[in-house]
Amino acid sequence: MEIQLQIKMNEKLFLRNPEHSELGKKIILHSIQLIHKNGFESFTFKKLAEDIGSTEAGIYRYFENKHRLLIYIAAWYWSWLEYRVAINTNNIKDPAIKLKKIIKLLATVVEDDVKTSYVNENILHQIIIAEGTKAYLTKHVSEDNKDQLFKPYKDLCAKIGEIILDCNPKYKYPKSLASTIIEIAHFQNFFMYNLPSLTDFGKDKDELKIVAFLEDLVFSSIRKG
Amino acid sequence: MEIQLQIKMNEKLFLRNPEHSELGKKIILHSIQLIHKNGFESFTFKKLAEDIGSTEAGIYRYFENKHRLLIYIAAWYWSWLEYRVAINTNNIKDPAIKLKKIIKLLATVVEDDVKTSYVNENILHQIIIAEGTKAYLTKHVSEDNKDQLFKPYKDLCAKIGEIILDCNPKYKYPKSLASTIIEIAHFQNFFMYNLPSLTDFGKDKDELKIVAFLEDLVFSSIRKG
DNA sequence: TTTTAAATGATAGTATTACTATCTTATTAA
DNA sequence: TTAATAAGATAGTAATACTATCATTTAAAA
Numbered sequence: 001m002e003i004q005l006q007i008k009m010n011e012k013l014f015l016r017n018p019e020h021s022e023l024g025k026k027i028i029l030h031s032i033q034l035i036h037k038n039g040f041e042s043f044t045f046k047k048l049a050e051d052i053g054s055t056e057a058g059i060y061r062y063f064e065n066k067h068r069l070l071i072y073i074a075a076w077y078w079s080w081l082e083y084r085v086a087i088n089t090n091n092i093k094d095p096a097i098k099l100k101k102i103i104k105l106l107a108t109v110v111e112d113d114v115k116t117s118y119v120n121e122n123i124l125h126q127i128i129i130a131e132g133t134k135a136y137l138t139k140h141v142s143e144d145n146k147d148q149l150f151k152p153y154k155d156l157c158a159k160i161g162e163i164i165l166d167c168n169p170k171y172k173y174p175k176s177l178a179s180t181i182i183e184i185a186h187f188q189n190f191f192m193y194n195l196p197s198l199t200d201f202g203k204d205k206d207e208l209k210i211v212a213f214l215e216d217l218v219f220s221s222i223r224k225g
Numbered sequence: 226m227e228i229q230l231q232i233k234m235n236e237k238l239f240l241r242n243p244e245h246s247e248l249g250k251k252i253i254l255h256s257i258q259l260i261h262k263n264g265f266e267s268f269t270f271k272k273l274a275e276d277i278g279s280t281e282a283g284i285y286r287y288f289e290n291k292h293r294l295l296i297y298i299a300a301w302y303w304s305w306l307e308y309r310v311a312i313n314t315n316n317i318k319d320p321a322i323k324l325k326k327i328i329k330l331l332a333t334v335v336e337d338d339v340k341t342s343y344v345n346e347n348i349l350h351q352i353i354i355a356e357g358t359k360a361y362l363t364k365h366v367s368e369d370n371k372d373q374l375f376k377p378y379k380d381l382c383a384k385i386g387e388i389i390l391d392c393n394p395k396y397k398y399p400k401s402l403a404s405t406i407i408e409i410a411h412f413q414n415f416f417m418y419n420l421p422s423l424t425d426f427g428k429d430k431d432e433l434k435i436v437a438f439l440e441d442l443v444f445s446s447i448r449k450g
Numbered sequence: 451t452t453t454t455a456a457a458t459g460a461t462a463g464t465a466t467t468a469c470t471a472t473c474t475t476a477t478t479a480a
Numbered sequence: 481t482t483a484a485t486a487a488g489a490t491a492g493t494a495a496t497a498c499t500a501t502c503a504t505t506t507a508a509a510a
Binding site for chain 2: 038041042130131133134136137139141145150153154173174176177178179180183187191194200201210213216220221224
Binding site: 044046056057060065066 | 495498500
């Protein structure tokens with residue numbers, strides 16, 4: 001039996017649903033590759049079209065602009081991560097063990113377990129580390145937020161916040177700690193590889209050390225008092 | 226007596242030193258204003274030139290491109306912050322109190338104490354919150370890093386790391402905790418105003434709550450064990 | 451199986467962006 | 481006073497970020 005993961009995406013994320021056609025899937029697959037290769041700034045729909053063997057106008061039928069495409073990719077990533085969190089924690093009772101599992105999912109490289117044919121999840125993880133925050137660090141965050149474009153990110157954050165509260169119902173900052181875990185898992189990874197002096201992991205470049213750091217940070221805060 | 230703060234900047238940050246001319250100072254002042262107003266993505270040298278009453282070519286004599294200008298502004302900000310950290314902590318002996326002071330400097334709005342005629346420090350603080358990470362989240366971080374473009378950021382981080390070690394010489398992640406404090410101070414501020422459900426401060430929008438959260442996070446980690 | 455609609459391909463065109471080049475005129479410093 | 485140096489003015493180019501149109505292919509409905 002082959003498991004095919006299909007993530008339901010908010011309609012406002014695209015003009016035409018890329019999951020419903022071959023061209024659409026190619027757009028997602030190749031944009032992830034191109035952004036990974038050259039970075040989001042030098043990524044253009046022209047280059048993407050050439051890469052796919054389609055035309056610029058063709059891409060514009062799916063996404064308003066490259067920023068919207070980034071938001072789509074990020075939303076897909078967070079939905080996929082929440083799904084992985086769900087399947088990896090649903091048989092665990094102890095919230096602390098749940099939280100540890102989540103930290104590991106956030107901070108370590110993905111093993112390509114569930115295949116979604118048109119997305120390379122490992123590369124996706126890497127581009128979200130480097131480019132993910134650009135999805136919302138804009139002047140139009142609030143409007144985009146009203147259109148629910150960041151819902152998957154916020155849902156995941158809310159879920160982590162709840163688990164933090166399960167660990168300690170008196171902890172005062174569950175949501176802020178949740179968003180902190182998410183962002184720091186990515187930032188410490190980026191720093192470790194690119195600006196290593198900002199971390200304590202520069203020498204061995206071991207993602208498990210980021211996990212250890214985050215666990216230490218999180219559990220000493222939650223359990224204290 | 227009027228105190229004039231002059232920050233020595235790395236020569237590689239610019240083509241011509243903007244501090245050495247009126248036009249240069251206008252470039253810094255107006256670019257901060259424009260980036261604050263419309264965001265970094267829609268910021269162009271053409272618009273900047275029009276705003277100043279100069280020409281595009283004139284700006285290009287000072288900075289290679291707008292990304293370099295952002296790096297310059299960020300570097301200036303981190304240098305200035307390290308200076309403020311120095312004057313605000315040099316008479317304090319207790320490293321824990323030092324650290325609290327630093328968290329406050331990072332997370333709260335600046336009171337315009339020391340004037341640097343051509344920089345509005347309050348607006349600067351806000352644009353670094355929203356745009357600062359874009360200075361290094363690029364495909365050419367490593368080359369830029371070799372040119373020491375991020376030195377002020379790294380110096381500040383190292384300094385905070387040392388103070389953390391002063392608090393507890395056995396703490397295992399001083400540098401990672403330092404970069405975490407810096408980034409989270411800014412991210413929680415951005416979230417609080419723009420994606421409030423990612424924080425516990427959405428209702429009152431009180432920066433002092435970010436300070437409290439960070440203090441709780443930092444000191445429970447450092448002091449534990 | 452034909453008709454019709456929808457998606458794609460091909461091509462063209464525009465305004466803006468991101469520059470580079472050159473020449474002239476101020477400003478400043480030797 | 482002359483000689484650099486910086487700034488202003490103008491022009492030009494390649495690439496980016498789109499929009500529009502029309503023909504063709506593919507897929508769904510009659």
